[in-house]
Amino acid sequence: MQRTSFSTFKCPAARALESVGDWWSILILRDALQGLSRFDEFQRNLGVAPNILTRRLKHLTDEGLFERRLYHERPPRYEYVLTDKGRDFFPVLMALFTWGNRHLPPEQVAMRLADANTGEDRDPLLIDRVTGRTFQPEDTILVPGPAADDTVHERIAEMKAWFLGFDA
Amino acid sequence: MQRTSFSTFKCPAARALESVGDWWSILILRDALQGLSRFDEFQRNLGVAPNILTRRLKHLTDEGLFERRLYHERPPRYEYVLTDKGRDFFPVLMALFTWGNRHLPPEQVAMRLADANTGEDRDPLLIDRVTGRTFQPEDTILVPGPAADDTVHERIAEMKAWFLGFDA
DNA sequence: ATAGTAACTTGCATCATGATAGTTACTCGT
């Protein structure tokens, strides 16, 4: 059976996952955001099979996260540079990284995030862009957008709002 | 061949992915953070095959993201409630949701995030917890943590720091 | 007493995955 495609899902998170593709793609993006761009750089750093890497880079390029750029003619050699869309994936990576560091180890942390200028530890925090208030599940609800159809309305209705003071 | 396990990777992001398990798990967490907790609630809402759902819930419980709680004896019926670790996955979901909404559609958005109190749109933004400054790839570098071994040092050395004013 | 539902588990066919190995086309040292 084929893996169920999330691309027809209404939820943007599900569609985001479909767009990214798979686990490896996320690690490729992680490396790309650290400055890697060549095929062999990714391969060495990830230890991924080259055919898989080929497929993933193609997928990410098709999805508009990478731009495939010729950096050397004859033989044609390409590098993969992040588009805006790809670079914008950064917050997802940071959230994931932080979650990992906070919850995974009984062992110690092997990597930390630091400020590029001062070298001090960085710890990302999610706030609301407008109000500046922290972002918590209790304060955040899902509401139908402009393109919501009946199924979306049903889905949202099924969700129990954490905070019942406001009805969507 | 078995899917390569990321659990031995040093990068916390990679290990986070391993801990979560797969695509479906992320959507299960999404629903759980919206208040769902019963097997059939997840199944209806996701359209996932029940055996897959069983497996994923077990995995997430084993990994400590869910607690399996008996809510009805004879017949034993369980609900899956998020632990702190599970609830802490929220920022990752929000980052993913936002990325999806911003980059995916040519079609319109079917869902938005709103403030539970005021009903106004919410837009998450990543800042540094201490300095309050925005979180950008250019300002953020990877440095070895306490448990870093030689391979980690090598990996980090291979990464080209975006901002070269500081050497890790 | 019968029907219906909740929450699974089992079996099985199939498709996608990943390790290994092969290919093409250069570059570099001597």
Next chain:
DNA sequence: ACGAGTAACTATCATGATGCAAGTTACTAT
């Protein structure tokens, strides 16, 4: 100018994860 080395893939193929359909158990409702 010849051979070794490297970059960037592509091809092969066995394994095993996935998802559908159907079965199971134990209630609840009428």
